[in-house]
Amino acid sequence: xxxxxxxxxxxxxxxxxxxxxxxxxxxxxxxxxxxxxxxxxxxxxxxxxxxxxxxxxxxxxxxxxxxxxxxxxxxxxxxxxxxxxxxxxxxxxxxxxxxxxxxxxxxxxxxxxxxxxxxxxxxxxxxxxxxxxxxxxxxxxxxxxxxxxxxxxxxxxxxxxxxxxxxxxxxxxxxxxxxxxxxxxxxxxxxxxxxxxxxxxxxxxxxxxxxxxxxxxxxxxxxxxxxxxxxxxxxxxxxxxxxxxxxxxxxxxxxxxxxxxxxxxxxxxxxxxxxxxxxxxxxxxxxxxxxxxxxxxxxxxxxxxxxxxxxxxxxxxxxxxxxxxxxxxxxxxxxxxxxxxxxxxxxxxxxxxxxxxxxxxxxxxxxxxxxxxxxxxxxxxxxxxxxxxxxxxxxxxxxxxxxxxxxxxxxxxxxxxxxxxx
Amino acid sequence: xxxxxxxxxxxxxxxxxxxxxxxxxxxxxxxxxxxxxxxxxxxxxxxxxxxxxxxxxxxxxxxxxxxxxxxxxxxxxxxxxxxxxxxxxxxxxxxxxxxxxxxxxxxxxxxxxxxxxxxxxxxxxxxxxxxxxxxxxxxxxxxxxxxxxxxxxxxxxxxxxxxxxxxxxxxxxxxxxxxxxxxxxxxxxxxxxxxxxxxxxxxxxxxxxxxxxxxxxxxxxxxxxxxxxxxxxxxxxxxxxxxxxxxxxxxxxxxxxxxxxxxxxxxxxxxxxxxxxxxxxxxxxxxxxxxxxxxxxxxxxxxxxxxxxxxxxxxxxxxxxxxxxxxxxxxxxxxxxxxxxxxxxxxxxxxxxxxxxxxxxxxxxxxxxxxxxxxxxxxxxxxxxxxxxxxxxxxxxxxxxxxxxxxxxxxxxxxxxxxxxxxxxxxxxxxxxxxx
Numbered sequence: 006x007x008x009x010x011x012x013x014x015x016x017x018x019x020x021x022x023x024x025x026x027x028x029x030x031x032x033x034x035x036x037x038x039x040x041x042x043x044x045x046x047x048x049x050x051x052x053x054x055x056x057x058x059x060x061x062x063x064x065x066x067x068x069x070x071x072x073x074x075x076x077x078x079x080x081x082x083x084x085x086x087x088x089x090x091x092x093x094x095x096x097x098x099x100x101x102x103x104x105x106x107x108x109x110x111x112x113x114x115x116x117x118x119x120x121x122x123x124x125x126x127x128x129x130x131x132x133x134x135x136x137x138x139x140x141x142x143x144x145x146x147x148x149x150x151x152x153x154x155x156x157x158x159x160x161x162x163x164x165x166x167x168x169x170x171x172x173x174x175x176x177x178x179x180x181x182x183x184x185x186x187x188x189x190x191x192x193x194x195x196x197x198x199x200x201x202x203x204x205x206x207x208x209x210x211x212x213x214x215x216x217x218x219x220x221x222x223x224x225x226x227x228x229x230x231x232x233x234x235x236x237x238x239x240x241x242x243x244x245x246x247x248x249x250x251x252x253x254x255x256x257x258x259x260x261x262x263x264x265x266x267x268x269x270x271x272x273x274x275x276x277x278x279x280x281x282x283x284x285x286x287x288x289x290x291x292x293x294x295x296x297x298x299x300x301x302x303x304x305x306x307x308x309x310x311x312x313x314x315x316x317x318x319x320x321x322x323x324x325x326x327x328x329x330x331x332x333x334x335x336x337x338x339x340x341x342x343x344x345x346x347x348x349x350x351x352x353x354x355x356x357x358x359x360x361x362x363x364x365x366x367x368x369x370x371x372x373x374x375x376x377x378x379x380x381x382x383x384x385x386x387x388x389x390x391x392x393x394x395x396x397x398x399x400x401x402x403x404x405x406x407x408x409x410x411x412x413x414x415x416x417x418x419x420x421x422x423x424x425x426x427x
Numbered sequence: 428x429x430x431x432x433x434x435x436x437x438x439x440x441x442x443x444x445x446x447x448x449x450x451x452x453x454x455x456x457x458x459x460x461x462x463x464x465x466x467x468x469x470x471x472x473x474x475x476x477x478x479x480x481x482x483x484x485x486x487x488x489x490x491x492x493x494x495x496x497x498x499x500x501x502x503x504x505x506x507x508x509x510x511x512x513x514x515x516x517x518x519x520x521x522x523x524x525x526x527x528x529x530x531x532x533x534x535x536x537x538x539x540x541x542x543x544x545x546x547x548x549x550x551x552x553x554x555x556x557x558x559x560x561x562x563x564x565x566x567x568x569x570x571x572x573x574x575x576x577x578x579x580x581x582x583x584x585x586x587x588x589x590x591x592x593x594x595x596x597x598x599x600x601x602x603x604x605x606x607x608x609x610x611x612x613x614x615x616x617x618x619x620x621x622x623x624x625x626x627x628x629x630x631x632x633x634x635x636x637x638x639x640x641x642x643x644x645x646x647x648x649x650x651x652x653x654x655x656x657x658x659x660x661x662x663x664x665x666x667x668x669x670x671x672x673x674x675x676x677x678x679x680x681x682x683x684x685x686x687x688x689x690x691x692x693x694x695x696x697x698x699x700x701x702x703x704x705x706x707x708x709x710x711x712x713x714x715x716x717x718x719x720x721x722x723x724x725x726x727x728x729x730x731x732x733x734x735x736x737x738x739x740x741x742x743x744x745x746x747x748x749x750x751x752x753x754x755x756x757x758x759x760x761x762x763x764x765x766x767x768x769x770x771x772x773x774x775x776x777x778x779x780x781x782x783x784x785x786x787x788x789x790x791x792x793x794x795x796x797x798x799x800x801x802x803x804x805x806x807x808x809x810x811x812x813x814x815x816x817x818x819x820x821x822x823x824x825x826x827x828x829x830x831x832x833x834x835x836x837x838x839x840x841x842x843x844x845x846x847x848x849x850x851x852x853x854x855x856x857x858x859x860x861x862x863x
Contacts, residue, residue, distance in 0.1 A: 030471025033800035064722070073723075077786075080723040083793035102797060129734050136737040136759040143689040143862050145585055202804070247862065248688040250581035283528070284504070285519040297571040300578040324581050327574070354523040361525015361544045368472035369805030423585075 008391045009367065013377065014206035015387045020194035020222065024213050025377040025387065026206040027199070029370055035101050036370035037109065038378045039198035040094040041117060042224045043190035046163050046310070047093070048183075053167075054175035055183045056090035058130050062184065063088045063116035065126040072126065075112070084109050088116070092163050092310045093227055094382070095191055103203045110216035117191050118220045122184045134176045142169060145253040148244050149422040150318070154308075156242060156418035157259040157316055159234040164259075164308040164316060192223015197381035202370040230312045233259055237416045244422040252328050252423030256335060257318035258412045264309045264383060270396050271404035272317070272411065273306060278355050279342055280304030280319060285358075287342045288335075292321060298331045299323055311382075317412060325426045332419070340414050347405040359397050440651040442659060449826040452813075453647075457655060460663045461635030464654055465822065467642040467809065475548040475643035476806035478540035479555045480817045483631035485609040486534050486747065487671055492623045494611015497532040498569070498576055499624045503539065504530075505568040508561030510554055517554045521547060527807060532609050535747040536818035542806045545644045549653055552641070556657030559637065564628050566621040573617060580610045587690030588755060591858040592742075594684040595697045599751055599854040603675040633664035638817050643806050675749065684856040692758040693858040694767045700752050700847050703745035703819035709831035710839040711752065711847065715743040716791035717783050717840065718754070718774070723790060726754065729774050735762050747819055751854075752847070764857045775848040782841035792832060799829050 014026045045053040064079075064086060066072040079086060084101035086109065095117070101109045141147040151166035158165040167175070196217055200209050237259050262268050280288040280303040288302035302321045309315035319339060323331035366372040367390075380389050443464070446454040455464040484496050506512035521528055526543035528551075539558075541551040583589045593608045600606040610616070639658060641650050678699060701707055718726050719741035730736035736756040744750040756767050802812040802825075816825045 030469060031800075031804050033797075034804045036804075076722045077790075080721055080790040081786075081793065083790075083795075083797035085721065100797065100801065102800070129732065132734040132759050133731070133737050136757070139760050140691045140737070140757065143587075143691070143860065246689055248690070250584040251578060283522045285516075285522040293575055294571070297574040298578075300575050300582055322578060322582055324574075324578055327578075358523045358525050361547075362527075363525070364472065364544055365474050365525060365527055365542055368474045369808070372805070 008388070010387045010390050013387060013390070014210070016210050018214060019196055019217065022193055022196035023381045024196075024210060025199040025381065026204060026209045027201040027373050027377065028204055028206065029202055029373065031202045031370050033102055033203055034370055035103050035106050035200060035202040035204050036374045037097070037099040037113075037198065037200050038371075038374040039113070039196065040091070040096040040378065040382065041191045041193070042093065042195035042227065043095050043187065044091050044093045046230065047190060047224065047228045048187065050161070051175060051178065052183050054134070054172070054179045055187050056095060057134065058127065058179050059120070059122070059184050059187055060088040060090040060095060061130045061133070062122050062126055063120045066121045066123055067115050068119040068121055069115065075116070079109070079112065082108060086113055086116070092313070106200070106204060106209060107212040107216070110212050114216040114220055118188075120188065122181050124181060127181055127184070131176060131179070135173065138169060138172055138176065143246050145246055145249050145251070145422040148246065149253040149255050149420045152242050152244060152420035152422070153255040153257045153318060153418055156240050156420060157235065157237065157257055161231045162233045162235075163230060163310065163313055189221070190224040191220070193217045193220040194222040194225060197378055199374040199377035199381065201374040201377070227311045233314065235259070237413065237418070239416050239418075241419040242421070243425055244420070245425060246422055247424055249423040250324065251322045252325055252421050252425065254321050254323060254328070254332055254335065254419070254421040255318050256339065256417045256419050257316055258417055259316045260306070260314055260411050262411065263312060263314050268404070268408045268411065271400050271408035274352070274355055274359070274397065274400050275347065275405050275408050276304045276306050276317060277359065278346065278351055279339070287346055288319065288321070288338065291338045292331070292334055296334060298327055298334060302335075325424055328421070328425060332421070336414070336417070343409045343412065343414065347402055347409060349402055352400065352402055352405060356397055356400070360394055363394060440648060440655060442655050443651050449823055452826065455651065457634065457659050459659050460661055462654075462658050463638040464651070465638060465640040465813065466647060466650065467640070468645070468647065469642060469806070470644045473545050473644055474542060474806060475545040475641065475645050476540065476542040476810050477548060477551040477555060478538055478640045478810040478814060479559065480536050480538045480638045480640065480814050481632060482535070482636050482818070483537055483627070484533050484535045484818070485607060485611070486604050487631065487669065488604055488607070488611070491615060492619050493607040493615040494576070494609070495615070495619050495624055495627050496537055497609055497611065498572070498616065498619060499564070499627050500530045500532045500537050501572045501576055502564050502568055502624060503558055503562050505565065506563045507558040509557045511563070517550070521551060521554070526551070533818065534605055534609060536814065538814045540810055542810070548641070548645055548650070552639075552650070552653050553657050555639070556654075556660070559632055559634065559658065560661045562628065564621065564625045569621045569624065576610070577613065577616050580613055580616055583610060587686075587688070587693055587858045587860070590688070590690070591684075591686055591693055591695050591856050592753065594686055595695050595753060595854050595856045596751065598682045598684040598856075599678075599697050599699065600675055602673050603748065604671070604673065605746070605748065605750060630669055634658055634661050635663045636668060638822070640810055640813055642809050678852050681850050682854040684854060685859065686856070687859045687861050689862040690858055690860050692762075692764065692860045693755060694758065694764050694771065695753055695755045695856040695858075696768065696771055697751040697753040697854045697856070698847050698849070699749060699852045700743070701749050702747060704821050704824060707843050707846070708745060709828060710835045710843040711743060712795060712832060713788065713791045713835045714778070714840050714844055715741050715752065716794050717778070717787045720791065720794045725774050725778070726756070726771070729770055730756055730767065734759055735767050735770060745815070745819060764859070768855060772850070775844065778841065778844045779848060783837050785837060788835070788837050788840065792835070795832050796829065
């Protein structure tokens with residue numbers, strides 16, 4: 006049987022760089038997902054807002070092209086490029102027509118390497134970031150998840166979210182000099198790029214090498230990550246925001262594993278069973294369908310960057326008058342599930358679901374590019390695009406139980422934001 | 428268009444008539460009951476999708492049962508004659524095979540879909556056929572689901588953009604049912620009786636009020652035979668569909684809506700536009716792109732680049748009946764609402780008086796071409812796009828509209844701006860963040 010990997014071309018380039026090209030049946034669609042090493046984890050705490058500035062400024066003018074020329078040249082092709090600041094890496098996501106691939110790659114590299122960070126544009130972005138911060142102060146979900154990370158992590162850990170005042174200070178102080186210094190980290194030696202869609206591999210690879218070949222090597226090593234100094238303990242915080250008709254609730258737990266750990270995939274399966282998406286998860290069947298307490302109940306893992314131990318969190322929304330009962334039900338059902346829900350039958354069904362879901366996920370250019378980028382980011386062989394499923398199929402109930410034991414239900418962190426009934 | 432020879436081949440499943448083929452989309456009908464079938468073959472991945480679009484939405488509701496279409500959509504997951512939930516929900520079974528499945532409701536339509544590994548497509552078709560006429564719509568399920576739907580409503584009210592948009596529609600449309608949002612008013616969600624929902628189901632869930640769209644990797648003949656065997660069991664609707672005859676009276680002057688709550692500072696300006704299949708829609712789409720697509724757009728340059736707004740976007744609704752185009756701007760700190768409102772109106776005015784450039788026209792057409800290509804990238808995207816076109820009453824616009832857009836001129840864009848961006852036909856909304 007033909008493997009997926011056999012339909013993808015990979016090339017190692019610029020030292021540790023990796024490029025993946027996947028030609029699919031999509032017509033007139035090309036999706037690019039990539040990243041270079043460099044992010045807030047590589048900067049001093051006070052400079053953590055700098056990558057967010059930079060990612061908004063990459064297309065606001067370079068040494069050779071003004072903002073208008075740059076943006077109009079993309080608009081003329083109907084192409085879009087979005088830059089993002091992840092903890093370790095600066096990412097880019099682009100879409101274009103096949104004939105514009107070479108131009109778009111060249112533009113991405115030009116923006117990363119030679120963005121000019123003009124004083125005027127920096128102030129425009131500062132205004133935007135301060136505005137978004139202000140808007141987030143009344144956003145129940147944002148406030149609750151940020152508070153959850155503060156309950157689980159010490160302030161030096163990458164998964165800790167600053168309080169609003171500290172974030173504002175970092176936005177206020179970010180300078181052009183810091184952005185230029187950050188830009189020097191961004192190079193090609195750790196480039197990861199995946200292109201999927203209506204694309205020819207030899208031409209695409211040549212275009213990547215032409216476009217990114219002129220970048221400097223950039224940062225070579227991932228930073229050392231601090232261990233979490235905060236001890237997981239039961240703590241509950243409620244943030245009052247007026248005029249809200251729904252309260253957002255998170256229950257979380259820091260985990261002592263990273264994505265290389267043998268318990269990582271079993272833990273993903275546990276999370277999927279509990280609340281991984283769709284209607285047929287334990288939380289949706291109980292809190293929503295049986296009790297009618299919520300519209301949405303889910304569980305996820307997050308915060309798993311390179312050498313960073315991530316966390317688990319369950320998320321539910323409740324009407325203010327249902328909050329007390331709803332939270333009690335959530336905690337009770339998590340206990341029941343972790344004690345009795347990890348069965349052979351449930352595991353077998355979930356494995357089959359994850360296999361089917363994976364095929365659907367890979368059937369779009371964005372889904373395929375995203376998975377290939379993940380393979381690069383997590384240092385897997387290309388064959389992982391097929392063998393990932395073997396990892397899932399190999400998970401046993403014993404593995405699930407070991408993974409579930411990483412959560413101490415008596416020590417969950419709980420955060421909620423909204424208009425609580427007095 | 429398809430040749431006659433091809434037509435004969437395609438009609439060879441007894442009881443299924445081939446009607447036409449446009450750019451890879453084949454249209455058939457079930458002779459016995461008028462069900463429309465659309466088939467789009469794509470063998471590039473081992474996945475397939477099934478979607479049933481019913482031509483009923485919140486447009487078919489009235490005071491007292493607003494949100495009923497959406498509530499009914501929720502109740503459609505509680506079993507049907509061949510798939511009673513007591514023997515295990517079929518949706519759970521399909522999800523366990525990896526299916527992406529759900530349903531959505533909007534002004535003019537309700538749709539149910541499954542995107543799944545191709546081998547499970549027959550089950551999805553059989554299930555959808557069964558719940559078309561034999562779904563269990565029971566009070567015991569309504570009473571449980573009501574609080575779920577109410578929390579969906581409550582979550583929406585938490586979002587300042589959604590809250591403001593509801594007010595804009597409610598003020599802009601007074602008689603026509605686009606007045607209320609699809610989720611309905613809170614008290615109607617809480618009180619609508621089960622008999623009203625059952626009546627809704629019995630009035631609208633019939634094959635001649637629906638389209639089955641199958642896309643992806645499947646055997647055409649097998650699928651048509653299965654659709655014929657399953658959906659073909661249902662008769663046509665026994666009586667005419669209730670007519671929605673209410674027309675919105677002419678608007679005579681600008682209207683305003685204010686929402687004061689904790690949230691964000693937002694300006695929204697809505698203008699009346701014609702129905703989705705009106706000949707002006709192509710030019711309006713180009714105008715929308717010139718106004719709001721990307722960082723070279725007029726609104727981005729005028730508001731974000733000048734630090735008046737964090738973001739701008741335009742929602743151009745393409746609906747069955749005349750609807751709205753709404754411009755939203757989220758304000759930067761300390762920028763007054765009136766400044767942004769005036770700036771948006773100045774931008775409209777400039778297009779009305781001076782028109783648009785050839786460069787802008789070219790950018791817009793290219794952006795729309797790219798967006799149209801992306802509509803076919805993945806089965807969910809394809810089904811979802813076709814669903815909205817079906818809701819307007821003419822699915823062929825999925826194919827024909829891009830060609831119409833190619834013919835739009837700068838003069839057309841200026842003309843539609845002058846025709847529809849008229850103050851007296853507008854509704855201005857401000858969301859004022861009381862926690863500033």
